[in-house]
Every structure is written in C-alpha cells, then in structure tokens.
Amino acid sequence: MVNMEKEVLDGNGFTDDTAPSPSHEELPQLKIVSLFPNPTGDESKFESADMINLGKQDVDLSGWKLRDAANKNCFLDDLGTILSNEIVQIQRQNQDMALHNAGDTISLIAPNDKVVDTVRYNKTQSGRVFFFTSQF
Ligand SMILES: [Ca+2]
16 A cells, blocks of 8 residues: 555645645646536536646556545546647546535546545536636
8 A cells, every 4th residue: 555645635725735746756747627527417427527738748548547535436548648738538427436516526646546636626506617727
C-alpha cells in the first residue's frame, strides 16, 4: 500500500488547494476541468467530466481512472492518448463511479495510484456544469 497523507479539504470552494503535489517523481499534469453530474436522461451513461493535459508530454491514459468519494472507479483506458494541451471528455457509460447529485469529491488517479487532482462540488441541479477555473 502507498502511504498517502490524509487529505484536508478546505470546504470553502470547489477546488482542493491542499491536493497532494508531486514529490519524488514527476507526475503528468492532468487536471479535471469540469464535471457534469446531473445530465438529463440516463445519468449512469451521460454523466461526464472534462480533463486537460497541461503538460508538454502526451499521456497514454491506460491505467488512469477517476474515483468518487465512495471509492468507485471510472476507467479511462478506452480514451487512448491525451495530447499536450488537449481537453478530453470522459463519459460514464455505465461505469461504477457516480457523480452524485448531492455533492461529491472526484479524484484523478494515475496508474501508480498517485492522486494527481481532486475537485469537489456541492448539491447540483439538472443540467448544471461545474467548471474548476482555478485549476488553471
Ligand atoms: Ca448524478
């Protein structure tokens, strides 16, 4: 098991400024741009997230996943490679991880199990998109 520090969420916004930062090794600079937790229609299919690659290197998404506060995963393997400066949309497509309408904390996890980004949101209404502008 990786010995990770327990996260402390500041609770006063939608982004987590205390998210773990790269320490020993250089992690790809992938960030969660936005979340769409409450789409019209089938939520288990159409919940979605946008992710950006702010690094100079393209990143193969094999082994990457999103994880919700209940430790359910959404695997990103099928998305292929995210290019430098590219934004990619992730659709849930019946994967286990849910973007809960009552609020949630969503983490982006690298293949080595390191958390590279964490965002959170509060209760949401149908059709609302959360945009995590401070990530830029
Ligand atoms: Ca939902």
